[in-house]
């Protein structure tokens with residue numbers, strides 16, 4: 313299972329880690345291919361190189377060692393690295409379980425974490441419809457109703473966009489939509505989920521799968 317904590321992170325000498333840290337979007341594909349050729353597993357590369365690197369970039373951004381251009385370059389390198397590994401991870405389309413709608417809430421364009429959640433849920437057989445980023449509550453709920461989604465998963469990375477999650481919960485209740493709402497994203501917490509009336513919270517992509525399994529078992 314993909315463990316998205318930085319506990320088992322590789323040493324900074326790792327070329328994949330360095331490629332994200334330095335925003336090397338041109339060469340990350342080749343560097344990831346080399347890591348695969350050396351026998352590293354796709355999940356392990358995400359877990360111990362890509363995620364720790366983007367977290368380190370976040371720290372550099374916070375302490376102003378890095379500025380926006382470096383943040384963007386690193387994010388793009390991360391996305392390319394994940395895109396390279398995705399085909400190696402995705403499960404077969406058959407035997408799909410329930411439908412999960414995923415979106416980053418309105419006003420928020422961070423989608424790396426949400427994309428990892430999508431990847432994991434697909435890997436475990438869920439039918440995932442990813443609506444993308446900066447998506448309005450109305451659009452999310454309309455899609456959930458149309459597709460008969462069992463779960464709506466929302467991501468937010470900014471204090472300024474967290475409350476858009478409550479808009480979705482309110483809209484779900486208003487429209488009598490039967491989907492359960494789960495939330496995540498570095499800025500969110502279990503107590504925030506409780507406060508806005510969401511059905512679940514998870515702090516990483518691996519436990520998102522357990523959370524969805526659990527919510528559907530108890531239906």
Ligand code: B12
Nearest residue numbers: 316370421422423424425465467470471496497498516517
């Ligand atoms: C990469 C990044 C960017 C990239 C985003 C690229 C992309 N495609 O996503 C770019 C450069 C575009 C960007 C832009 C901005 N960013 Co930015 N960015 C980050 C950074 C460094 C990393 C975020 C990330 O991808 N983390 C890695 C992923 C894997 O973690 P994650 O998202 O938390 O996801 C995991 C879990 O939370 C969970 N999860 C996530 N979603 C979901 C959903 C569900 C349903 C579940 C169950 C679980 C779950 O599972 C994931 C995997 O384990 C953070 C710093 C940080 N430390 O978080 C800042 C940060 C989030 N950004 C920030 C800011 C301010 C901005 C900008 C406003 C900057 C600017 N001045 O323009 C803009 C935002 C514009 C907008 N309207 O959204 C701030 C937010 C501050 C705040 N608390 O409000 C942060 C915290 C940096 C900082 N310290 O100042 N950013």
